[in-house]
Amino acid sequence: MTDGYVTADGRQIGPVVMEMKNITLRFGGVEAIKDISFDIRQGEIRAIIGPNGAGKSSMLNVISGFYVPQEGEVWYKGAPRPSMKPYEVAQQGIARTFQNIALFEGMSVLDNVMTGRLTNMKTGMFWQSIWKGKAEREETANREVAEKIIDFLEIQAIRKTPVSRLSYGLKKRVELARALAAEPSILLLDEPMAGMNVEEKEDMSRFILDVNDEFGTTIALIEHDMGVVMDLSDRVVVMDYGKKIGDGTPSEVRNNQDVIDAYLGVAHD
Amino acid sequence: MPEQLAFTIEVFLNGLMAGVLYALVALGFVLIYKASGIFNYAQGVMALFAALTLAGIIDGQVPFSHLINAILGTDIHHFGWHVPAFLAILLTMVVMIGLAYAVQRLVFRHLVGQEPIILFMATIGLAYFLEGVGDLMWGSDIKSMDVGLPQGLNTWIDDTTFNAFGYGFFIDNLDIVASIIAALLVIGLVMFAQYTKQGRAMRAVADDHQAALSVGVSLNFIWILVWSLAGFVALVAGIMWGTKSGVQFSLSLIALKALPVLMLGGFTSIPGAIVGGLIIGVGEKLFEFLIGAPFLGGATENWFAYMLALIFLVFRPQGLFGEKIIERV
């Protein structure tokens, strides 16, 4: 295994941080994911694409620990990850956004972003109930990080607005802010641009590239918009009916006969 | 110990009878829940209200007489007539349909699309409201209810079991009649839901509001229908319990008995309500008889059903017959 490569635009990609090894996931009799292996490297933007029902979201759910695969292992930072709860996965530095926005509707934008910092806030209940001192210092320190993310994503103006009042595009952005606030080592994005218009997509693409560029965050994303995927990602995994049918750089994948078949439609036997 | 065994069988049978009544109340819950997603805490108070109304009509009471007397300084109580039981039941049903209409129109039409827990709390409010209205309308004194149901010891069972076991079982005629009526009611409701046009529309609404709306089912009508049916079930339950132990506030507490039945049976399943009712009826009577009274100081019926349901739910959160919950993101 070579340690990294250099992308077309000249960024240095590091070693493998996460690797799926022969993952199989079943719901009852249905195999949502069949024996899939791929890796994610430090600092790269990795896309997972495929037609509807290909098992992409299930794959992301396996990575974030929400589904437990019947077979296979997830390797993280060079060791197999023991079976763990989703919140333990999050504490290991894996943050994500959701296909259908999963913000906390009863809270303000700032509070939502601050929930992203929860894994870093360790002050006990006793000190929190007193507030002055330890708890307040921790709150302020984490608030500074959250505010930096808010500045970065240009949502300062809506900081104190309840999330339920925001437009769809802004909610998507707030969700990204919440994930970023955790300062994750891997960021999982489940269709970050679904349902957006062209301008919003451009904004979101810019943010994703900036995040990768500025914080060096490794990103794995699912997206349907092929143009976006080809422009953004360094390497692409293609899934169809739970199987991996292609893996490589955008141009490699584009010329892969199986992938073309899957998208243009060839009779499945 | 054959005598102990005979006692146990008797307790078992009595539990079965009580279970039928629990199932009946639980059925009212299931009907509303399936069609509208509302968990109707007020079902028990509806039974109380129906029983109060029925007793009041039979007796020829003037509604709100106490309030009228207090405000106007008059002294009226009765119209001075007695309404035959059958007619009174019909009149009460009209009142219950009116109530269903009012509830749908004034309360739940404004709460469409709210979270289930908000709807639940609204029905608690409704329960208080109805209890107050019932008391204001008919007074809060204990009323007796007599619509001609047979009561007292069933001598045939007493004799037969005495000959067979050397110990006569005490089983109340009223319980037997109640069980039969409840069974008929359940069969009738299932037939209604399966084979009539309204029943099919009801099931469609239960499955998917939007889809039902799109094929021309009137949600408003179905919901009023469902609340009326629940009112009818409440009336039947009210008659049974009212005849058994008088029409009084404690009647509304049967709702509290029906809740664990639902947890056990699953909120959406009619067979679940029946089986759950029987399990809880038998379970609490047997537990009280075998463990509660001898070892725990008695009155375990107050909490046994809840504990059973609680423990059961921890292992099977969807209930006996409920569908498995698959969580998605």
Add this chain to the structure above:
Amino acid sequence: MLYRESGDFSSTYAEDSQTFPIKFDRYRYYFVLFIAIAVIPFMINDYWVNSLFLPFLIYAIAAIGLNILVGYCGQVSLGTGGFMAVGAYACYKFMTAFPEVSMLVHVLLSGLVTACVGVLFGLPSLRIKGFYLAVATLAAQFFLVWLFNRVPWFYNYSASGQISAPERTFFGIEITGPNTQAWATYLFCLMFVIFSAYVARNLTRGSVGRKWMAIRDMDIAAEIIGVSPLRAKLTAFAVSSFFIGISGALFFSVYLGAVEVGEVFGIQKSFLVLFMIIIGGLGSIFGSFAGAAFLVLLPVALKIVGVDWLGWPTDIVAHLQLVIVGGLIIIFLIAEPHGLAQLWRVAKEKLRLWPFPH
């Protein structure tokens, strides 16, 4: 013009996250606190304390506790009466077992005992959600009341089955028993109210509070971003039960003096406190106070109007009260699910712009 925030800027994050970021609010709060501590105690007599102030203060603590569980963590509980009973009986056992110890310690310990019981009954919340859980908490309600009724150890084998508070003191001042002073019981309860509100406010504005609210708003998403549902729910149950236990202990020892568990801590009590937070405002500390005040005042006001002025029989007024409370619950849930607290916020918003709203 009366209520302004212009020129009132926060320049640090700490300043921005304080409880009353607006100066005017802050001063009003100090003013209310001053009245409550330094003025009211000199003006009240037994009637006022027993019919208004004590129930208000004690219910406010219970409402804060329940609001943490229901309003902040989204776990509906109908077991409040049962948990108040735990506080009351724990307090009774401590009072009779350690007569020399200050009441302050007894009440706090009762809260802790209740917190443990609350955690125990909160365990099913990990598997059971929504109104399934609400119904499951009824198990706590009925079981606990039955337990205190049937196990003589809890009421020290007294013949009546009741518990009654012996005379106990706090820094030498008598707090419980027949010979208490109005101002003493009032201040004693007020102390716990201030403590409860302070702790609840601090917990809900920090990371614990955000965990609770995350679980309330979307539990699956909360777990995936790193909140342990087990810890979040159980801490909510613990803190909530702690306050409810304190209120139960005060309700028994300071307010009533003698308690028959089924009558005082029955399911009606659970509903009453739930109604307080619905009317007051779910997820609001201020709402807990508003709701408690409202439902303590309502019966008194109705009695004055109905019985004393209009001369109606008391039972009619009692029934009317049921109708009004039930109706209000429905109206609030339809029109203003965030309760009086939201009305207050809206009023402030309007006032901020008055008299030039455009």
